Amino acid sequence: SLTPHSRRFRLAVxxxxxxxxxxxxxxxxxxxxxDHQLRVKILSESLPYIQKFRGKTIVVKYGGAAMKSxxxxxxxxxxxxxxxxxxxxxxxxxxxxxxINVLLNQLNIASQFCDxxxxxxxxxxxxxxxxxxxxxxxxxxxxxxxxxATAVGLSGMDGRLLTARPSPNAAxxxxxxxxxxxxxxxxxxxxxxxxxxxxxxxKEMDIKGVKxxxxxGKVGGGMIPKVNCCIRSLAQGVTTAxxxxxxxxxxxxxxxxxxxxxxxMITG
Ligand code: ARG
Numbered sequence: 001s002l003t004p005h006s007r008r009f010r011l012a013v014x015x016x017x018x019x020x021x022x023x024x025x026x027x028x029x030x031x032x033x034x035d036h037q038l039r040v041k042i043l044s045e046s047l048p049y050i051q052k053f054r055g056k057t058i059v060v061k062y063g064g065a066a067m068k069s070x071x072x073x074x075x076x077x078x079x080x081x082x083x084x085x086x087x088x089x090x091x092x093x094x095x096x097x098x099x100i101n102v103l104l105n106q107l108n109i110a111s112q113f114c115d116x117x118x119x120x121x122x123x124x125x126x127x128x129x130x131x132x133x134x135x136x137x138x139x140x141x142x143x144x145x146x147x148x149a150t151a152v153g154l155s156g157m158d159g160r161l162l163t164a165r166p167s168p169n170a171a172x173x174x175x176x177x178x179x180x181x182x183x184x185x186x187x188x189x190x191x192x193x194x195x196x197x198x199x200x201x202x203k204e205m206d207i208k209g210v211k212x213x214x215x216x217g218k219v220g221g222g223m224i225p226k227v228n229c230c231i232r233s234l235a236q237g238v239t240t241a242x243x244x245x246x247x248x249x250x251x252x253x254x255x256x257x258x259x260x261x262x263x264x265m266i267t268g
Pocket of ligand 1 (some may be wrong): 188203204240242254255256257258259260261262263264265
């Protein structure tokens with residue numbers, strides 16, 4: 001037999017399923033008042049950041065780790081669409097790591113790396129542009145558009161977006177397009193005070209501090225190109241550059257829209 005409570009519950013579900021698909025979930029009875037307050041507090045915490053970043057370009061560098069699972073991909077796409085919806089202008093700069101290697105292997109082309117960066121000869125370049133421009137970029141554009149924003153996919157060649165000469169350094173887009181903030185979605189939680197201790201995340205550091213940490217040998221080899229990318233972005237006028245964990249869902253939103261952020265924020 002139905003208690004008055006469960007009857008009301010059922011009616012509510014039926015009414016909402018008739019009118020909308022969004023409101024189908026019944027209120028979660030296990031959430032205490034305290035949890036509700038926390039939720040709205042966090043939502044409200046985003047107001048100053050929406051006001052601060054509205055109309056501003058935010059470059060998000062999106063690499064290997066966060067691209068591996070479709071859940072993580074969906075979480076990045078959803079965060080980008082939310083940011084665009086509240087008026088930010090996200091520019092997603094993506095790689096294609098594993099997919100490039102898969103095709104290179106299939107074509108029997110050996111990959112060469114130098115300090116964690118790919119050495120791209122002419123044959124490799126052909127494959128890289130097939131994968132990045134033809135496949136990965138179009139996949140991301142279609143996911144973003146499907147999620148409700150309007151993305152346009154460009155390669156460095158389009159409209160002379162990037163002109164380049166051979167150099168050991170790259171990753172300077174953030175400064176070039178007048179971005180306010182650069183976020184790097186990586187496969188680490190950020191810069192650690194003690195490399196062995198994942199709990200020793202440094203939440204904020206200035207360039208001086210970062211350079212000192214590198215000199216002291218506290219930044220791991222794979223991290224150095226990422227940290228240097230942040231330093232160059234800052235040198236070119238980006239206000240802050242954050243290293244955030246691409247393995248954690250919604251770390252992008254966490255970094256941009258909350259006070260505490262998700263990773264290490266580097267300031268000029
Ligand atoms: N949401 C703010 C911003 O993007 C603060 C982020 C703080 N992040 C950090 N890792 N300390 O400016």
